[in-house]
Amino acid sequence: MKKSKLLSFLATLLICSSMVVAKSKPNIIFVLVDDLGYADVGFNGSTYYETPIIDGLAKDGVVFENAYMYPTCSPSRTAIATGKQSFRTGVFTVPVLEQGNEQENVFSRWTVGTEHTMYSQPMAEVGYKSIHIGKWHLVGPYPLEELKMDFPIKEKLKQPDPWDFSWYDTHMKHAKPYYPEGRGYLKNVAGTYRGDPALEVDGYKNPTGGYFPPFSNPFLENKEGDEWLTDRLTDEAIEFMDEHEDGPFFINLHYYTVHRPIRGRSPEMVEKYLNKPGDPITGQGTQKGRQGERDAELATMIENLDYNMGRIIDFLEQKGLRDNTMILFTSDNGQNVGLNNNLRGKKGYIYEGGIRVPTFINWPGKMKPRRTKTPISGLDFFPTFMDLADIDYDGILDGDSITGLFKGEPKKLKKRPLFWHIASQNKHGACSVIRKDDYKLIQYLKDGALELYNLADDPKESKNLVSENPELTQKLLKELTNWRKVNKAQLPPESPLEF
Template identity: 70%
Template structure:
């Protein structure tokens, strides 16, 4: 209770101090960027000097977490709500099993779920969304009017089938950025990747090279031929137009999501000839896989170049001191590699859910690394706090992390983080609790437990569930209490109870 009271007092002070000159916010969300894909988290193969400079001058969140796939992560970020509240458990087309194994996932986020962009708009923020949206399904009317839980998973059209586009531009705008408080949407569709061309992933450009086939990119053959460059240019144009502020830039790059494409042959050659890192495995591949790795590295370097462009614009226009920059990824690595952690995108081990993250705000944030765990759910309340918005919703599942900007509040350091995956993808359905360096996984269909000491065993190689039964029992009790208190739904084949 004392910790909660202290947090409320801190929030009130934050609102008082910042409300008189609301800061600009630039939120950079990268797609599928792994925890170890950046220099500030130890990569020696991938090159991210601009990102590293920002990170090292800000607060690096060593234990930043998302869901293991993009749909639930992006929904949780946008709404501040756990997956069981929105019904978005994974990317619907990736689900496995039947309706007894999985509670098939929703795709479209209904209007009843407010997104952070809406109170920001009401408070006077001029906002733009650029890049990946993925918060609406291809057939929202059929989806929302259907029976739930579904008997079959949702589907999507071929990438080059644009039969959905006209309705999305007219009838379904309410599910798009413009219906959620943004003034513009550049490139956001129902799809989770940019490969909207004949052949999809196997197409020549993969969606990363113009002419872009995205119905929500107004210029089919713009001056910027590379998608990451184009989205950055549009972000800069918007900031320039609204530099009197406050503005909110929702810059959600498609990169580094598959399909992997090289930024230039020159850059590909650079990484082909660069020594790899034996510890992480980055750059150690041979043959075709080595070229794939080199091309992936050029996408990361391009990302870094464009983050540098954003910072340069802010500095040149005297906006840097009053702009919070938030940088993170929506799930663990997919196209890259990191042998320092177990798992990758789609898995509930650290490689799938732990992501690179930092916040940077000159003069407002103490530069350092923090071990305090932070969830993507925390971004909504943090944005409200920073913007000085008094926003109340009892169903927000995260906490503002502004207290971490210059301190290590106990209420954040000691709180548990929870996940509930009621739909099967790469792992069976499960619930997870992480608290005080310990992580417990309970598989719903069997009741089996996995317990890891993340500080001593970051690669999650030693299941301690039988060796430390007292800790496992304590965490399981807390996990079950959380499920019961929140009426968390379980798949039909679950043998565990709430």
Template identity: 70%
Template sequence: MISYPARVVVDVFFFLVCLAVVVPSAPVEAADTPPNVVFVLVDDLGYADVGFNGSQFYETPHIDRLAKQGLVFDYAYMYPTCSPSRAALATGKQSFRTGVYTVPVLEKGSNRENIFSRWTVGEEHTMYSQPLADAGYRSIHIGKWHLVGPYPQAEMAANYPLKKKLGQPSPSDFSWVEYHKSEACRKYYPEGRGYLKNVAGTYRGDPALEVGGYDSETGGYFAPFSNPFLEQKPDDEWLTDRLTDEAIECMGVHKEGPFFINLHYYTVHRPLRARSQSLLEKYLNKPGDPVTGQGTNTGKQKVLEAEYATMIESLDDNIGRIEQFLVENDLRENTLIIFTSDNGQNGRSNNLLRASKGHIYEGGIRVPTFINWPGKINPRRTEVPIMGLDFFPTFMDLAGIDYDGVLDGQSITPLFKADDATLENRPLFWHLASQYKHGTCSVIRKGSYKLIQFLATGKLELYDLSRDPKEEHNLTATQPETAERLLAELVQWRGANDVPLPPNAVVEN
């Protein structure tokens, strides 16, 4: 059984009181109770790594069925790496507000070239789980957290901007655990943010918390798990299965609702491990997909691709388990399933888009995304662009919460029935003030156009994504008026929001 904090004793009374004041807001069709939410965030899953976005190599039948019956977003965006994506999801705020620009240990260069990233999201930034808890939602966080650094005391006491980037201990160094489990650190963990329980969430961005890290035998995916925030169980075998077990158990405990399952799988993040030898052989012997390039490598890369494929199939099996539980317990009709990824694909094959994780190009920021809610969503694909920032206000809308804090996204519930002109025509913005795979930059995407301004040089790149999804043709010379118009809007956005620039920036603010 799941053990919860003492406050769960008042669960029934608290739920009934809150239920009286929580109703879904327009345009969502009214329901007897606020909807349950299963929010599935996969780690490093690329846009084309699922069948519903064209993969012929990876097998995702359960995910594809849910996508077909739901609303698929052709242009769903995150940041290029997990830390800023997860901070934006949790807080609904742009990276310049939280100071989380990338994974700190990945940053390249000096403090002249970077505003070095924070790791820990401060208490001043409300997370969506907090107003949801106040409104009666029973929530659990399962899997990757990555919203606190290994040394939050020193980090939060430091003067900003930092003189050097933040570091982390080796995977087998557990000296940080005592403080992270203390009451003083609770405010940076799920239990201090409105969740009833945290299962497996730590400062780490991957599960390899053991001697050898990525080179260890298990990679953190096979039991026994070395995660200090995941209690060992006798029947543990595979991490993705165990995390799904926790989600199902929580839904069973709180089936009267409303519940919110923050199911943030570690899979398919490195280190890659084959789920089983039989599955590995299956994908080693399966013909590759020449359109995406998936499964067409040779040698070591072919093995890695096959291992990755087994992890995706395992993910799909577990999504099927979640759907089956909801159906068997008469929970399906009033439960949204949201499926997305935290950034683009990481080092695997994708010939459909340019670049990969860490890059501001489509391969680094465009992610597979759908929302499934039977009877409440008009099943289809939409080209209306959305961003991870939009989920916080969407959750508030669904729960009927009048939230008055700063939010940089918009609720996407108007898209549940039909495309919405306001959402379709709004600009989306990114600001990367620290460098990883390329220099610092600001970005605007509006209509079908995407403009990138590199901050240290002022160089502009303009792409028409409707005609050039692989971003092969820079249009700044042939469409200067479009570039100037978008640049003016980008500069205006930076100025209006006091967006900080790195010391070596040569651009306007």
């Protein structure tokens, strides 16, 4: 064979080989909604909010009835991105939400250091074309100063006013390793240090709230035809998938919706929900006055989210990509606005309303559609992505792949405990938690006080069973304290506990 023909043959072989690799790895769309509560969707019982597209995807996939995050976005998103527990990263809550002094807290980090690998990095190494769209919140406003501080940090971190862009030049010149492009993504759209979209003058008080254009986000260029932030972020996802349809692609679609400030998508939609009967079981849509108006505005944001999920599905079907695309849909914590009378607490609380989130995975033909009660955690997503991408990752991961739940109920996943460690205060005192089988034990770090709940019988966590069930309490407490000890989890200075 002549040299030119040999080179041509090898080149063709290489291209074909690349195409086979691309086809063998699934496309992944990871939809992370902000502050969407467990019951804010129809597939978890809401009759007030309208989510027919999302409900259909859930029905045809696997719904995780007991899917958990941290009570606030920073530790949830850090755990998801790194696959690591909070004591490894030092991110316990949103720093600006911390309450109390240096004796009561191990003050939280904000910036995730480069020593912590994110799932997007090994995925890029095996050929995934990835984009991050929407909320990032994995870097602080002053990362260079923050990372020079000794840990534990001795003071609560601060942030500038939303409309103060004095941080921008430093971020562009020196903080890129902490942004998506430094983490394996080809592009970052709208991801900043902020946890909400309201970068306009007056922040939450501004009529646009960051949801209506013109957008003041320096990482989101205004375009002709912009009407609503969630629509625009979906445009970006569709455009990227269109450019990389040969795959494999990974879409980190982390919507800002439904985080405050709450804005009605349109007056007509708000009016529709104001005139709609509320749900007496969850309490959604039953409030009066300004609270009732805000519930209606929130409902329009949820309906718009559903509309945009429909746009994504339509695109995938038109391009013939649906069967090779897995969709993971979840939220970063419980609801912040609105009601769910079926669960105790909301965003910021370690109770079920603050940490249990609506979650499903949809992948046509690759799963047995059903609802599973097996508990999972946001920590499980990193190892799941590695499993799907066939990556032999040897870094520290605190979760497990949940691909076994696509068609079965692995005993390993059903019987394992889930843990939380929150060493700083927000809505309540610093605490550690274990959830095992149907029980959840909370230990407060200030004085060792305990709460035990049977989540199967008492999802509202209304009855503390510590006195009634001392044997189980001590058994779970021993497992929790051993876990803390083995991992050398940090405790607030005032805590009398030993790990």
